[in-house]
Amino acid sequence: MGLYPSDSIENTYNGKVRNALEFGFTPQSELWNSRLAMVGFLPYLIWGLNGYNVIW
Numbered sequence: 001m002g003l004y005p006s007d008s009i010e011n012t013y014n015g016k017v018r019n020a021l022e023f024g025f026t027p028q029s030e031l032w033n034s035r036l037a038m039v040g041f042l043p044y045l046i047w048g049l050n051g052y053n054v055i056w
Contacts, residue, residue, distance in 0.1 A: 022028040 016028065018028065020028045021032060
């Protein structure tokens, strides 16, 4: 086994590419939703740690 996973591991779930941009309730869209949520949460966290109140 090498350092990197093979292509067969990346395509195992439902036989499609893991990072494909698909719409609807698919595992691929759930991955992208969670990634975008993390990107959106980071500025909120930095803004709050700087002493600004975002909610009020």
